[in-house]
Each structure stands twice: as structure tokens, then as C-alpha cells.
Amino acid sequence: MTKEGSAGGNTGQIAHHIHELSVEDEERLGNLFKQLDVNGDGRIDIHDLSVSLRRMGIHQMPGHAQKFIERSDQNKSGDLTLAEFVYYVLEHEKKLKLVFSSLDHNKDGRLDLEEIYSSLHKLGLQVDRAEAKRLLQRMDKDGTLEISYGEWRDYLLFHPSSELHDILQYWRHSTYLDIGEDLNVPDDFSAEELQQGLWWRHLLAGGVAGAVSRTATAPLDRLKVFLQVHGKSHFCSIQHCLRHMLNEGGVRSLWRGNGINVLKIAPESALKFMAYEYAKRALRGDRPRDISIYERFAAGSFAGGFSQTVIYPMEVLKTRLALRRTGQYKGMVDAAMKIYRAEGLLSFYKGYVPNLLGIIPYAGIDLTVYETLKKRYLRNHDESEDPGVLVLLACGTASSTCGQIASYPLALVRTRLQAAAVLQQQAGGTDPATLNMRSLFRSIIQQEGFLGLYRGIAPNFLKVAPAVSISYVVYEKCRTALGVTMT
Structure with missing residues (x-):
């Protein structure tokens, strides 16, 4: 030696x-x-x-x-x-x-x-x-x-x-790692980590990761919105829908609605984080302890519901911008003003109820499936062996996919309610003022069958794996640069 x-x-x-x-x-x-x-x-x-x-x-x-x-x-x-x-x-x-x-x-x-x-x-x-x-x-x-x-x-x-x-x-x-495109259950921080400012660095790293991920998968997201809103009467296939979007607005049109989608990350993350911390304190009471997975689900669902309530007008605006024709709006502010003048303030909360209902199955199933898969992996491997990145990405992708399957019909109905005025203008359909969640569910099943509730889910699935992977990689790079020594 x-x-x-x-x-x-x-x-x-x-x-x-x-x-x-x-x-x-x-x-x-x-x-x-x-x-x-x-x-x-x-x-x-x-x-x-x-x-x-x-x-x-x-x-x-x-x-x-x-x-x-x-x-x-x-x-x-x-x-x-x-x-x-x-x-x-x-x-x-x-x-x-x-x-x-x-x-x-x-x-x-x-x-x-x-x-x-x-x-x-x-x-x-x-x-x-x-x-x-x-x-x-x-x-x-x-x-x-x-x-x-x-x-x-x-x-x-x-x-x-x-x-x-x-x-x-x-x-x-080292025992926790939650990944996903847009988690409904935020990460946990100790009192000392909160005082040291790790929370805002984490939120910043997550915000940058979300912005990059959403931008990279924006064409698939717009494709999903088109298929959800127009149904089989307009587009017989994904290729047909994609061809229509390219012919109408060119390649750049594939990113319509992405600006507002990225812009809402910061307020949504901050509100979700604050609401989650408040819910955790309420659930703990006077006892100094960590909350259970069921309490995390309850706190996360509350946080998701609260943040969605506040930023929901931005969700409606995102859908309307994604569906806009070339030259229809000059930008986000112009779109908001025109929608307000034509349809009133309540139009910015169209589809709010199914959106809120969709948070519970998505958050619950996403979290439960992820934890179950991770624990099953750990049970079948040596205790000292940690799941690698690929295993965790696979768990995140699978849990997100299961969550989406459960909540997708509600997401589709929400999007159609948000776009009801657009459909009425284009095709002289049902008056958007009389349209509601129940009647829309009945109408979709009668006209398109049960599978009609899953229109657009294919591009949604296609974007899960790249979105999760991009989010993870960018988050880790940002986390390292910001000195956040935790996953």
C-alpha cells in the first residue's frame, strides 16, 4: 500500500x-x-x-x-x-x-x-x-x-x-422522494428548514422545473384540450387534430396557452405550500409529530383545493387561449378583458366544481400508488439499497397515470364547461348559461358513449413520462445550484 x-x-x-x-x-x-x-x-x-x-x-x-x-x-x-x-x-x-x-x-x-x-x-x-x-x-x-x-x-x-x-x-x-409534473401534495419541511429558507429554494427549483416541463410538453397539452372540447364530431384522430392546428396557426400555435400555464406556477405553488403548512399545523394540534400518509392526503387535498380556488380564473384563461383562433386575442390581458365583457365575471369559474372534485381522486390515488410501489420495491430488496432514479421515475409515472385515469372524466367535463362559450359561438350549440356538470356528463355518454369521457387521454398519457423526467432532471440541477441539500 x-x-x-x-x-x-x-x-x-x-x-x-x-x-x-x-x-x-x-x-x-x-x-x-x-x-x-x-x-x-x-x-x-x-x-x-x-x-x-x-x-x-x-x-x-x-x-x-x-x-x-x-x-x-x-x-x-x-x-x-x-x-x-x-x-x-x-x-x-x-x-x-x-x-x-x-x-x-x-x-x-x-x-x-x-x-x-x-x-x-x-x-x-x-x-x-x-x-x-x-x-x-x-x-x-x-x-x-x-x-x-x-x-x-x-x-x-x-x-x-x-x-x-x-x-x-x-x-x-433520503427516505422520501416525490416527483411529478404538478404534485397536489407538497413536500414536508421541518421548522428549522423553514427558518433556513429551504422552502423558497425548493419552490423556486420546482417552479423552474415545472416551467421547462410544461413548455416542453405544451403541444401535447394543447392537443389534449382540442380533443377534449371538440369530441369525435370534429376530429377523427390525433393526426387529424394536429394537422388542423398546424394548418390554422403554424408550428408556433402549438404553444398557445403555454404562457399563462407557466405564469400560474408561482402563485399556485406558493398558495398550495402555505395552505398545506396551515393544514398540517391544524392536524397536528399541540402534538410535535409528523403527519401520517392519510393526513398528508387530507392536507394536500385541502391545499390543492384552496390554491385552485384562487388561481382558477387563470385555468379558464389557459383553456380559452389554447382554443383561440389566429388573431382572436392580442395576448392574455386582451383575452381576459374580452371574455369579461362578453360573458361576465362568473365565466372565469366555469367548470370549477368538477375541477375541485377531481383533486381528491387524483391526489389520493397519485400519492397512494406512489407510496405503495416504493414500499413494495423496498420490501423486495435489501434494506440498505435505495431505489435508483429510474425506479422512482417509474413510480412517479405510474402513480400519475393512475391518478389521471381516475380523475380524467371530471377534467374533460371541466374543460368543456370552460370552453362552452367557444363551442356555442362556433356551432350554435347549447346556451353556456344552461350547461352544467350533470347535463354534460349525460350528453357525452349519450352521444359518444363511455369512452367519450376519455377523449384526449392518449396525448395526456404521452406527456406523462417526458414531463416527469424533465421535471426531475431540471429540479435536481436547480436544487443543486440553489444549495438545497434534500430531495
Whole structure:
């Protein structure tokens, strides 16, 4: 080992640590280095580390592998020699040992549930014993419901910080990851995270991700709106509808309505976040605990309903702008003024009831399916193995799809009610003032059958996977840039 250490051109301080190694540590760290050195060139770079940690089933938060390389790379070459690796790991393990000892209140060499629970509370992380137990089980490899120093060390070896607060935050948040194009249930934050301003960074990162995702999938969204509103009487296929839109307004027309769709992200996210926090406080009462999945669903549904109530006129405006003909409106403000003059203020709340009703099945099914799939994955894999990005994206896509199937008929009726005046102008149909949710449901089923309630769902499904993927990638990039160290 000393030969490789000197070959790396490191200081005598590193070589001194190499000579101090016990036979057991020398074998352990030597074998670990070989595992991490994917291409076998005697050095570990960021690619080697990322790939090997993924193979080993070790949880990685974005940016952690890069930080590990940066902090252990003493000669700033961009990769690690064996000597550099051993030196950094030994120093890191010393710090981890000190943290472990500070949590081990009864000094028996193991961490139990009470010690973890009390430590989390001292740091302002309000968790109940059920969550503390889940955290313990995540690190507890031998199923004793206690954590040995070896289990602690192995789990946190590649975490770039040895600060107790950072470790507990990482440990807690590594168990949660919610992804989707437009979640109805926001993420949870501790009191300290709220004070540190993580919430607004998270909202900003989510807003940018949503804007990019919605813009990228806007043509599919407009296609969906056209098929929902016009039904089979106008367009016999997706290709027919797409051809019509291109002939009427050109390629740029595919993004009609996207501006207002992006613009409403900020107020909707902020209102949803504030309402969610209020609902959580109401559900908790005076008890310092984390809310259950059912309470999250209730709080999320309330938050979604509240935010939708406030920004709903923007939803109506989005639909009308997506359906507009070339030259009909000069912009968002012009469209709003013309609609108000012609149809009155109540026109901006057309379809509000089915929209509100649709939040409950979508939020409930989306959240339930996502949590169920994630837990099933964890049950069928080693406890120390975290779901990879592809698994979580698949869970997010599947849960979003199931939620949409359940709530889609309500979404279709909502869109037709929003566009009732447009249909009446174009075809002299039913007076929009007399149209309501019940009569519209009856009319669609009579004229188009049950499948008529799912008109436009194909382009909606087509946009789920790219929307979720784009949202995730952009969110992670923004999150890293803003310094939000949680998923």
C-alpha cells in the first residue's frame, strides 16, 4: 500500500496514516478501493465512484459523490489514489465515531430507538417514534433494531459531511422522494428548514422545473384540450387534430396557452405550500409529530383545493387561449378583458366544481400508488439499497397515470364547461348559461358513449413520462445550484 501512496505524490502525512493501519483496516479499505475503482486503473474518479456506489446499493444524494472526490483529492488531480482515499476515509471515520459516541447516551456501543428519537428532537426535527423506527431499520442490517458503529460507519462513509445535523437531515430525507409534473401534495419541511429558507429554494427549483416541463410538453397539452372540447364530431384522430392546428396557426400555435400555464406556477405553488403548512399545523394540534400518509392526503387535498380556488380564473384563461383562433386575442390581458365583457365575471369559474372534485381522486390515488410501489420495491430488496432514479421515475409515472385515469372524466367535463362559450359561438350549440356538470356528463355518454369521457387521454398519457423526467432532471440541477441539500 505504501508503494501506491508514494506513487500518488502525496505528503508524508498520508504515508504516516498508511503505516498506522491495522491489518483488518488495511484489508477492508484495500478491498473497498478495488470495488470503487471500476476501470481498474488504480485511481477513483467521479464516474467510478457514482457507478460503484450505485452497484453497491448505497444511497446517493445529488452532488455527494462530487463533494467526496473534492474533499479527499489532496493533489487536486480530479481523482483519488489509494493513499488519498485511505487518508480521507480514516479522518472521516474518526469524525463519524465521535458523532456516534455523542448519540450513544448509555455508552453501550449501539444506538437504539430512544436514542435516535431524542437526538432528532434535540435538533428540531419533529418526528414520531414510527418514523424514527423506520430510520433505524434503514441502517440496521442485522435486524436487531439497534445500530452498531459498523452499520453507522458503512451507511455514512460516503456522506461528505460529518456534522451531526447534516447527517440526521440526510438520513431522514433520503427516505422520501416525490416527483411529478404538478404534485397536489407538497413536500414536508421541518421548522428549522423553514427558518433556513429551504422552502423558497425548493419552490423556486420546482417552479423552474415545472416551467421547462410544461413548455416542453405544451403541444401535447394543447392537443389534449382540442380533443377534449371538440369530441369525435370534429376530429377523427390525433393526426387529424394536429394537422388542423398546424394548418390554422403554424408550428408556433402549438404553444398557445403555454404562457399563462407557466405564469400560474408561482402563485399556485406558493398558495398550495402555505395552505398545506396551515393544514398540517391544524392536524397536528399541540402534538410535535409528523403527519401520517392519510393526513398528508387530507392536507394536500385541502391545499390543492384552496390554491385552485384562487388561481382558477387563470385555468379558464389557459383553456380559452389554447382554443383561440389566429388573431382572436392580442395576448392574455386582451383575452381576459374580452371574455369579461362578453360573458361576465362568473365565466372565469366555469367548470370549477368538477375541477375541485377531481383533486381528491387524483391526489389520493397519485400519492397512494406512489407510496405503495416504493414500499413494495423496498420490501423486495435489501434494506440498505435505495431505489435508483429510474425506479422512482417509474413510480412517479405510474402513480400519475393512475391518478389521471381516475380523475380524467371530471377534467374533460371541466374543460368543456370552460370552453362552452367557444363551442356555442362556433356551432350554435347549447346556451353556456344552461350547461352544467350533470347535463354534460349525460350528453357525452349519450352521444359518444363511455369512452367519450376519455377523449384526449392518449396525448395526456404521452406527456406523462417526458414531463416527469424533465421535471426531475431540471429540479435536481436547480436544487443543486440553489444549495438545497434534500430531495
